Amino acid sequence: MTEFYDKYSSALYGVILRIVRREEEAEDVLQESLVKIWNSFHSYDASKGRLFTWVLNVSRNLAIDKIRSRQYRVGSRTQPLDDSPAEHTPAVATFRPEHIGLQDMTRQLNPDQQQIIDLLYFGGYTQSEAAEELNLPLGTVKTRARAALKVLSKLIR
Amino acid sequence: MNIEEYIESGQLELYVLQQLAPAEQAEVEQLATQYPEVRAELARIRQTLEGYAEAHAVQPPAAMRERVLGGWQQAIRSTEPIVTAPQPAQAQTPAQPEAVVRPISAAEPAETGSSWYRWLAAAAVALLVLSAGANMVFYNRWRDAEANLLAMQSDQARVASTMQVMEKRLGARTQELAVLRNEQFAPVVLKGVPAAPGARARVLYNASTHAVYLDVNNLPAAPAGKQYQLWALDKGKPVDAGMLTARTAAGDSLQQMKDIASAQAFAITLEDAGGHPTPNLSALTVMGQI
Known part of the structure; x- marks a missing residue:
């Protein structure tokens, strides 16, 4: 598990921090994630995607549960996502240096695209909540998410 | 169903983002088994989101490492019986091309650490029991020795008093002999x-x-x-x-x-x-x- 921690902790911590936005809570969630990954490892189905995706989703879901359970969202909903501390923390250079930095990535996305991804991926919003938040029809949420991921996909390749 | 359109609809993105209802999820999974294009697209989306997540990576503070790993260890120890469940999953993972499963088994030293303590405790108990047994044996021997010593002491006293009597009698006889041998x-x-x-x-x-x-x-x-x-x-x-x-x-x-x-x-x-x-x-x- 120590090896696992060394390999994944920064990625998981970054995502968790991006969601809960408080370092103490992020630490709690990171620890809960390790326990959950350990205990529910048998439910990981390799045919449904890579381990990393699964691990990310476990952490992400726990982080989202956290903010929901504390009704964290009530206060933070109007807070612009760009204000999160993670936004201002540069990606760690030693971690997968072949990847393009966050700055470059978000610069390539138009604001609408970034907003939709961040709401869905980091905000814990359901697609209908996102549609409501952005005042968009459900279908547009879908297509906009696809467009955003297409842009990102090109950057990541 | 036009599979191109389905892919373009953004449904797969929502699937990977875990935004779909169970029925829709099942549909996507069913299509993925049917169409290689869907599978490829899902893999691409996942990879993209992984990359996006990695781009947000934040190195946690160094001190957090010990705390989190310590907390994890404590948590899994308190739920020990459940921990046995991952075994079949571990058996299945070698089929997977990635070697990322290794970290799980890397947790074994921590496990052996706790079992080492268990062994230590067992050894301590065993030693205690052995020691108690030895105490009983030695206590019985000590009591035997004590009884023997008392017997010897009374024996010795008896011999000493006999000796005294004999000495007295010998003294009397010596005196008688002196009288008998005296020419006066x-x-x-x-x-x-x-x-x-x-x-x-x-x-x-x-x-x-x-x-x-x-x-x-x-x-x-x-x-x-x-x-x-x-x-x-x-x-x-x-x-x-x-x-x-x-x-x-x-x-x-x-x-x-x-x-x-x-x-x-x-x-x-x-x-x-x-x-x-x-x-x-x-x-x-x-x-x-x-």
Whole structure:
């Protein structure tokens, strides 16, 4: 598990921090994630995607549960996502240096695209909540998410 | 169903983002088994989101590492029975091309750490039990030794008192022997009167120190209430020379009698117990001249 921690902790911590936005809570969630990954490892189905995706989703879901359970969202909903501390923390250079930095990535996305991804991926919003938040029809949420991921996909390749 | 359109709809993105209802999820999974394009698209979306997540990576503070791993270890130890569940999953993972499963087994040192403590505790208990057993054995041996020691001590006391008695008797005999070997003592043989022909005794008289010893060879047993008495005859006049003890009368040992200044003859009479100032001549038993 120590090896696992060394390999994944920064990625998981970054995502968790991006969601809960408080370092103490992020630490709690990171620890809960390790326990959950350990205990529910048998439910990981390799045919449904890579381990990393699964691990990310476990952490992400726990982080989202956290903010929901504390009704964290009530206060933070109007807070612009760009204000999160993670936004201002540069990606760690030693971690997968072949990847393009966050700055470059978000610069390539138009604001609408970034907003939709961040709401869905980091905000814990359901697609209908996102549609409501952005005042968009459900279908547009879908297509906009696809467009955003297409842009990102090109950057990541 | 036009699969191109389905892919373009953004449904797959929502699937990977875990935004779909269970029924829609099942549909996507079913299509993925059917169409390689769907599978490829899903893989691409996942990879993109992974990349996006990695781009947000934040190195946690160094101190957090110990805290989080420590907390994790504590948490899994408290849910130990559940931990056995991942075993089949571990067996299945080698089929997967990635080696990312390794970190899970890397947790084993932590596990062996806790089992090491368990072994240590077991060893401690075993030692305690052994020690208690040894204590019982040694306690029993100690009690045996204590009992033996007491027996030996009483034995030793008995031997010592016997020794004392023997020494005393030896001292008495040595003294008797010294008297017998001393040339200054003149032996006077007392012979039985006609009434007691078998009776015989001997007086050892030292004229210069006036010491008198009596050595009985044979005297009839004294009746109850009677005791033999030794007399010295000085110029025909009887002088009391002391009572014979029962042991002397039985011929057991020499007895020192009263000192006699001068005498020409000795005689023994049977008197009432405790003696008499004058001899009862009718009860004369033995007599002898110097």
